[in-house]
Amino acid sequence: MGLANWQYRFKSLAWMAVLTAGLVNSPCSFAADGLLAEHGPLKVNLLSLTDFTPAEKTKMYQAAEVLERVVNSEEFRQAVLNFTYDGKKQFVDNKGMTNEQIYETIRRGNEVLIGKDDETMDYDLTLYTPPFWKKRTVVGYTYGNTLRIWVNRYYFTDYTLAEVAANLAHEWCHKIGFDHDFQRTARRPYSVPYAVGNLVGELAAKMLGITPPGNGNTMP
Numbered sequence: 001m002g003l004a005n006w007q008y009r010f011k012s013l014a015w016m017a018v019l020t021a022g023l024v025n026s027p028c029s030f031a032a033d034g035l036l037a038e039h040g041p042l043k044v045n046l047l048s049l050t051d052f053t054p055a056e057k058t059k060m061y062q063a064a065e066v067l068e069r070v071v072n073s074e075e076f077r078q079a080v081l082n083f084t085y086d087g088k089k090q091f092v093d094n095k096g097m098t099n100e101q102i103y104e105t106i107r108r109g110n111e112v113l114i115g116k117d118d119e120t121m122d123y124d125l126t127l128y129t130p131p132f133w134k135k136r137t138v139v140g141y142t143y144g145n146t147l148r149i150w151v152n153r154y155y156f157t158d159y160t161l162a163e164v165a166a167n168l169a170h171e172w173c174h175k176i177g178f179d180h181d182f183q184r185t186a187r188r189p190y191s192v193p194y195a196v197g198n199l200v201g202e203l204a205a206k207m208l209g210i211t212p213p214g215n216g217n218t219m220p
C-alpha cells in the first residue's frame with residue numbers, strides 16, 4: 001500500500017505541475033504511461049427513472065449506491081486488472097485495450113453519446129412490463145443510439161440489489177463502447193459487459209453478505 005500510495009502521490013504532483021504550466025485544461029489528462037494521472041471517485045447518477053413506482057425507485061437508488069461502492073473499491077480494481085481469458089490478462093472484445101486501459105476507461109465515465117470524461121456513470125432508465133409470452137426473454141435492453149436502458153420489471157422485482165447492480169454495470173459497459181457476441185458463445189462471458197457485470201455482481205453480493213448471482217448469461 002505504501003508504494004502504491006507514493007506512486008499515486010507522485011503522479012498527482014506531476015499532473016498538477018502540468019496543469020500549472022497551462023498545457024492542459026482537462027481534469028483528466030494522461031500520464032506518460034497512458035494511465036490517468038488522477039481521478040476522483042466514480043459517481044453513479046440516475047438521470048431519470050421512468051415508470052418506476054416509489055418502491056421501485058427506492059430499490060434502484062439502493063442498487064446504484066451498491067454499484068458505486070463496488071466500482072470504487074480496491075477489490076474491483078484488482079479484479080479488472082487481473083481478469084484473465086485464455087490464460088492471459090485480457091478481456092474478449094477489448095477494442096485493443098489492456099486491462100489497465102479498460103479500468104481507466106471505466107473510471108473516466110465517458111459515455112459515447114455524452115462524450116465527456118465526467119467520472120460519472122450516467123443512467124436513463126425505464127422500467128417496462130413485457131407481455132406475458134415474453135416475460136423472461138431478456139433482463140433488459142438498450143440501443144447504441146440512446147442512453148436509455150429498458151429494464152424488465154419481472155427480473156427487477158425478483159433480483160437482489162447485487163443482481164440489479166450487475167445488470168446496471170453490464171448495460172453501462174455498452175454505453176462506454178464495449179460489446180459482446182450476440183449469440184451465447186463460450187467466449188461471451190469474458191467480454192467487458194459480461195465480465196464486468198459478473199464482477200460487480202460477485203463483489204456486491206460479498207459486500208451485502210448474500211449469495212452471489214449466477215454468471216449472468218441471461219443478460220442482453
Ligand SMILES: [Zn+2]
Nearest residue numbers: 174193219220
Ligand atoms: Zn449486453
